[in-house]
Amino acid sequence: MKAAFRRCNGSLSVAVSLSALSLAATAFAGPDWDEAGIDAGSTIDTAQVITMSGSLNSISGSLTGLALTGEGDFQDCFLINVTNPTLFSISAGPRGTGQSQVDPMLFLFRVDEFGGGKVAKAMLANNDAFAGSIGAKLGPTATDGRTTIVNQPGLYLIAIAGFGSQPVNALGERIFDQSFLQPGVIGGPAGQVTGDYLLKGWSAPGSYGDYVMNVQGISGVPAPGAIALLALGGLARRRAPR
Ligand SMILES: [Ca+2]
Numbered sequence: 001m002k003a004a005f006r007r008c009n010g011s012l013s014v015a016v017s018l019s020a021l022s023l024a025a026t027a028f029a030g031p032d033w034d035e036a037g038i039d040a041g042s043t044i045d046t047a048q049v050i051t052m053s054g055s056l057n058s059i060s061g062s063l064t065g066l067a068l069t070g071e072g073d074f075q076d077c078f079l080i081n082v083t084n085p086t087l088f089s090i091s092a093g094p095r096g097t098g099q100s101q102v103d104p105m106l107f108l109f110r111v112d113e114f115g116g117g118k119v120a121k122a123m124l125a126n127n128d129a130f131a132g133s134i135g136a137k138l139g140p141t142a143t144d145g146r147t148t149i150v151n152q153p154g155l156y157l158i159a160i161a162g163f164g165s166q167p168v169n170a171l172g173e174r175i176f177d178q179s180f181l182q183p184g185v186i187g188g189p190a191g192q193v194t195g196d197y198l199l200k201g202w203s204a205p206g207s208y209g210d211y212v213m214n215v216q217g218i219s220g221v222p223a224p225g226a227i228a229l230l231a232l233g234g235l236a237r238r239r240a241p242r
């Protein structure tokens with residue numbers, strides 16, 4: 001496979017030389033994204049924009065736990081494009097055998113336009129994929145009896161945090177229903193909050209360590225959308241396919 005990425009007149013273009021057959025196989029397998037280098041932030045304003053073209057296979061990164069300045073590294077947020085809601089799936093688990101083994105929780109937010117900017121609205125959450133697992137898994141629908149469902153392609157925010165660290169709104173209220181803490185349950189937004197369901201911060205630091213997320217139905221954010229997000233202050237880098 002031969003692929004080249006280049007930037008032309010401010011937009012990202014991709015030149016790929018592949019047979020149709022191998023292109024299909026590549027699209028299915030997808031490339032891998034690594035957070036390494038620049039920490040993915042904890043809100044929509046500091047989320048890392050995944051600008052890779054084509055479908056994604058995995059996202060790797062680290063919650064280092066460092067909190068010397070600002071919000072520290074206890075949550076990583078990524079802006080992605082859901083391309084196939086039916087296939088949408090994220091599975092997260094610890095990576096490597098370091099001393100710090102993260103017990104991950106996963107959160108999905110729909111990105112909407114509001115008040116002249118972009119906001120991240122609570123949709124789905126999970127702590128443990130099943131009883132006995134510390135890994136987390138999200139599919140396209142809530143399984144806690146709510147009707148939350150990912151049925152629209154488009155821009156979403158994925159957040160991974162260690163157990164004990166939950167998203168909160170501007171009033172500091174938890175914005176996901178606590179049913180998601182039960183093993184195997186994908187929870188929706190909290191039943192009742194005084195404020196809204198928008199990600200503004202986190203309840204507390206959580207566990208930390210290296211992680212990997214295997215994903216389906218997801219691609220990077222294509223240009224020119226990625227360029228617009230960069231203008232908002234999101235962090236982005238490009239990665240060549242492996
Ligand atoms: Ca990080």
Ligand SMILES: [Ca+2]
Binds near residue numbers: 103104128163
């Ligand atoms: Ca977990």
